[in-house]
Amino acid sequence: MRYLPAEFPLEPGIRYLNHAAVAPWPKRTAEAVQRFAFENMTRGAARYPDWMAVEQNLRERLAWLINAPCSEDIALVKNTSEGLSFVATGIDWHAGDRIIGIADDFPSNRVVWESLADRGVAFDQVDINAEADPEQALIDRITGDTRLMAVSSVHFATGLRMDLARLSAACRETNVLLCVDAIQSLGAVRFDLDTVPADFVIADGHKWMLAPEGLGLFYVNPAIRDELQLTEFGWAMRAQAGDYAPGDWRPSPLPAVSNAAAPTCSGYMRWMPACHCCRRWDSRLSSVCCRTISIICGNGCAPFPACRSSPPKPDPNGPAFSRSALPATIANESTGH
Numbered sequence: 001m002r003y004l005p006a007e008f009p010l011e012p013g014i015r016y017l018n019h020a021a022v023a024p025w026p027k028r029t030a031e032a033v034q035r036f037a038f039e040n041m042t043r044g045a046a047r048y049p050d051w052m053a054v055e056q057n058l059r060e061r062l063a064w065l066i067n068a069p070c071s072e073d074i075a076l077v078k079n080t081s082e083g084l085s086f087v088a089t090g091i092d093w094h095a096g097d098r099i100i101g102i103a104d105d106f107p108s109n110r111v112v113w114e115s116l117a118d119r120g121v122a123f124d125q126v127d128i129n130a131e132a133d134p135e136q137a138l139i140d141r142i143t144g145d146t147r148l149m150a151v152s153s154v155h156f157a158t159g160l161r162m163d164l165a166r167l168s169a170a171c172r173e174t175n176v177l178l179c180v181d182a183i184q185s186l187g188a189v190r191f192d193l194d195t196v197p198a199d200f201v202i203a204d205g206h207k208w209m210l211a212p213e214g215l216g217l218f219y220v221n222p223a224i225r226d227e228l229q230l231t232e233f234g235w236a237m238r239a240q241a242g243d244y245a246p247g248d249w250r251p252s253p254l255p256a257v258s259n260a261a262a263p264t265c266s267g268y269m270r271w272m273p274a275c276h277c278c279r280r281w282d283s284r285l286s287s288v289c290c291r292t293i294s295i296i297c298g299n300g301c302a303p304f305p306a307c308r309s310s311p312p313k314p315d316p317n318g319p320a321f322s323r324s325a326l327p328a329t330i331a332n333e334s335t336g337h
């Protein structure tokens with residue numbers, strides 16, 4: 001505990017013994033934000049390519065944190081709710097489909113699924129508090145119509161930690177998609193896609209990842225990426241990056257620069273991994289916490305491996321978005337600026 005006051009110089013009288021809400025920023029996070037603001041004030045966007053490199057670096061670190069095959073499987077979103085909404089609005093639901101969730105889960109992880117009722121999608125809410133075996137209670141609700149199970153890795157109010165390996169095994173066996181809201185654990189509890197092969201992992205950075213609000217991780221299983229329809233559009237999502245000419249366009253095949261990432265690419269909070277290394281902390285912190293700190297420090301406690309799978313390449317023969325087929329707002333966006 002001795003190092004904490006230096007890194008968390010809270011006012012006298014304020015003590016964070018734990019938090020399930022919004023963490024205080026570590027000193028280095030605050031310094032990185034200040035540096036980025038100062039750079040914008042004094043140099044504008046002169047180092048824009050470096051900002052893009054920082055963003056890529058961040059996605060590599062987040063991929064490493066959850067053991068994703070590739071940084072291209074990670075998109076940056078503005079919060080957990082946005083990532084959950086991308087899943088809820090992006091899946092091609094059919095009337096009669098069912099979703100399983102936790103009855104008293106955090107509202108973000110309920111309202112998105114409830115919002116699908118008018119499309120004929122039922123949200124089966126399981127009261128896990130009443131169950132001796134919460135995971136089994138969720139698994140028992142799977143039927144032939146279940147398309148997705150949505151759970152929080154740790155319950156925001158009770159602190160119940162789900163056995164995600166068990167849930168993911170059951171979902172794989174029954175061909176049900178697994179969507180994990182990992183905000184209450186990521187950074188404090190190890191998450192490994194090898195042992196928990198979830199289809200979606202989403203977490204804002206402002207809890208155990210010790211970041212400010214407004215920047216989160218969104219992982220999509222590459223095997224089902226194409227099943228997720230684009231529901232948000234922006235200039236940076238086109239495969240023809242840098243080509244602002246009007247006309248037909250193809251979305252990038254990467255979630256990192258399509259769908260959710262379009263707004264993030266347009267440029268806020270690239271400061272996150274910009275501070276200096278904290279390798280000296282290694283001996284004092286758990287390896288998971290060390291990983292987390294390394295994310296916000298920009299220099300890892302271990303080298304970051306290259307992608308385990310090749311990032312997808314744009315398909316030149318794939319379907320193009322035709323201007324005439326697009327709603328007016330999208331057509332206007334595609335004219336570039």
Ligand SMILES: Cc1ncc(COP(=O)(O)O)c(C=O)c1O
Binds near residue numbers: 081108156
């Ligand atoms: C399980 C869970 N999901 C999501 C959130 C917050 O969502 P967002 O990142 O959209 O603010 C919280 C906040 O307490 C939470 O506990």
